[in-house]
Amino acid sequence: MANSINEAINEAINELKQKEFVIDAEVDGTFSEDKPCNYIRRRINVFHKEETTGGYTFSSKEIYINKKDFSWKWAYGGLQLESRYKFRNYIKNRLSNIKKNQNFDAIRIINVDEEAEIAELEAIQSISNDTVEKINLLVFKDDSGNLNIKKINKAETK
Secondary structure, eight states: OOSSHHHHHHHHHHHHHTSTTEEEEEEEEEEEEEETTTEEEEEEEEEEEOTTTSOEEEEEEEEEEETTTOOEEEOSSSOOHHHHTHHHHHHHTTHHHHHHHHTOSEEEEEEEETTTTEEEEEEEEEEETTEEEEEEEEEEEOTTSOEEEEEEEEEEEO
8 A cells, every 4th residue: 555646656556467478667757737535637648569560669557646545546547457358367466376276387378268258278287307298278258257278279388
């Protein structure tokens, strides 16, 4: 929990920087607007990968900060980062648990279909001192919202 407006801004920037598609983010020092209900609106400039072209661009994201308790909320308008990569972020936040539960040495996201909520992962699992197994996984939510993990093939590598 932030103890100042600057701490609230830093929390928001840190949250943005955790997104896989965000390269960097910083506060826009030229914009600050007092709002009703004891809030202030601040703008954050975001350098990120663009979804449709795969190129890079700058966008801005705004937050409302309560001047009394320094809680903050994302503004509705502008770039909707969360909705674009919602399933990717859901999977990304569960990678360490999948790795631990399945006893993998390493795991990474290969591809994500946001609309279908299906992801392809690649995992590495040691077989011996000089041999590992590369395992492709299909990850998806079932009708009840539970995460399912299915192995789709295996290949031994030396």
